[in-house]
Amino acid sequence: MERADKEVSVAAMKEYYKQFDPRSYLRYNYIPPRADFTRTDSIVLLCLNLTDPVIVFHAIGDVHGRTLIDIGSGPTIYQLLSACEHFSNIIMTDFLEVNRQEIRRWLHGEPDTFDWTAFLQHACELEGKGWPEKAKRLRTAIHDVIPIDVHSPNPLHPYSLPELADCLVSSFCLEAVSPDRTSFQKALTNLGTLLKPNGHFLMIGALDESYYQVADGVHIPVVPVDQEFVSATLKSCGYEICTFQCYTLPQDMKGILLLIGRSRRASSHNVRAPLWKTKHR
Numbered sequence: 001m002e003r004a005d006k007e008v009s010v011a012a013m014k015e016y017y018k019q020f021d022p023r024s025y026l027r028y029n030y031i032p033p034r035a036d037f038t039r040t041d042s043i044v045l046l047c048l049n050l051t052d053p054v055i056v057f058h059a060i061g062d063v064h065g066r067t068l069i070d071i072g073s074g075p076t077i078y079q080l081l082s083a084c085e086h087f088s089n090i091i092m093t094d095f096l097e098v099n100r101q102e103i104r105r106w107l108h109g110e111p112d113t114f115d116w117t118a119f120l121q122h123a124c125e126l127e128g129k130g131w132p133e134k135a136k137r138l139r140t141a142i143h144d145v146i147p148i149d150v151h152s153p154n155p156l157h158p159y160s161l162p163e164l165a166d167c168l169v170s171s172f173c174l175e176a177v178s179p180d181r182t183s184f185q186k187a188l189t190n191l192g193t194l195l196k197p198n199g200h201f202l203m204i205g206a207l208d209e210s211y212y213q214v215a216d217g218v219h220i221p222v223v224p225v226d227q228e229f230v231s232a233t234l235k236s237c238g239y240e241i242c243t244f245q246c247y248t249l250p251q252d253m254k255g256i257l258l259l260i261g262r263s264r265r266a267s268s269h270n271v272r273a274p275l276w277k278t279k280h281r
C-alpha cells in the first residue's frame with residue numbers, strides 16, 4: 001500500500017514537469033529582476049560564487065578529474081562555468097527532452113538561445129580569464145546531454161557509463177523533483193551508483209521551500225528540506241561531509257544550501273562499454 005502511494009507520488013511529480021517550459025523558466029529565473037547582477041545579495045551571484053573553485057578548493061582541496069555528471073541540468077549552463085576548467089568530460093542530464101534540446105541548441109551556437117553573457121563574464125571575473133574563450137571551453141568540455149531519472153535505481157538507463165564519475169554536480173534538482181523526504185533519500189542513493197569511491201558530490205539547493213515558480217502562475221511543489229535532514233541523509237548514503245553552508249537571501253526570502261560530500265562507498269556499479277559515441281546526439 002505504502003509502495004503504491006509512493007509510485008503515485010513520484011508519478012505526480014513527473015506530471016507536474018509536463019508544464020515545464022525551458023524558455024519561461026529561463027526568463028523567470030535567470031534574467032532581472034530575479035537574476036540581478038547589480039545586487040550583491042542576488043541568488044545568481046551567490047550560486048556562481050559558490051561553484052567558483054576558490055570556494056570549492058578552500059573547502060575540500062583541489063577537486064579535479066576527468067568525468068563530471070551534472071544531475072538535472074535543466075536548460076541552464078551556469079552551474080558548470082567553473083567545472084569546465086577542471087573536468088574534461090562533462091555529461092549533462094535532464095528528465096525532459098525539451099531541456100536537453102535547449103542545451104544542445106546552446107552548444108551548437110544556434111540563434112535565439114538564452115544569453116549567458118552576464119554569467120560568463122562574472123565567472124571569468126572570479127577566475128581572471130576572458131569570457132568568449134570560456135564559452136568555447138565549456139562547449140568543448142561537454143560531451144553529452146542525456147536523459148536521467150533520479151528516481152530510478154539505474155538513473156541513466158538505457159545509457160551505460162564508460163567510467164564512473166569523479167564528481168557529481170546538482171543545482172536545485174533533488175528537492176524540486178522529489179515528492180517527499182523518502183524519495184529524496186532514495187534519489188540520492190540512486191545517484192551514488194554513478195560516482196567513484198572518494199568521488200565528490202556538489203549540491204546547491206533550496207532550503208525550506210514548498211514550491212518554486214517555473215513561469216507566471218506555474219508552480220511546482222518542492223519537498224521542504226533543512227540542514228539537519230540533508231546532512232543526515234547524505235551520511236546515510238555513505239558520504240562524508242566536506243562542507244555544508246547555508247545562506248539566507250533576505251530580499252528573495254530564500255535559503256540556499258551548498259554542500260560538498262565525498263563518497264565513502266566501495267564501488268559496486270557494473271560499468272559497461274559506452275553506448276554513446278557522438279557528441280550531443
Ligand SMILES: C[S@@+](CC[C@H](N)C(=O)[O-])C[C@H]1O[C@@H](n2cnc3c(N)ncnc32)[C@H](O)[C@@H]1O
Nearest residue numbers: 072073074076095096148149150171172176177
Ligand atoms: C528546478 S529545475 C533545476 C534546473 C537547473 N539545474 C538550475 O539550476 O536551474 C529541476 C530540473 O529537474 C528536472 N527533473 C524533473 N524530474 C526529474 C527526474 N525524475 N530526474 C532528474 N531530473 C528531473 C527538471 O526537468 C528540471 O530541469
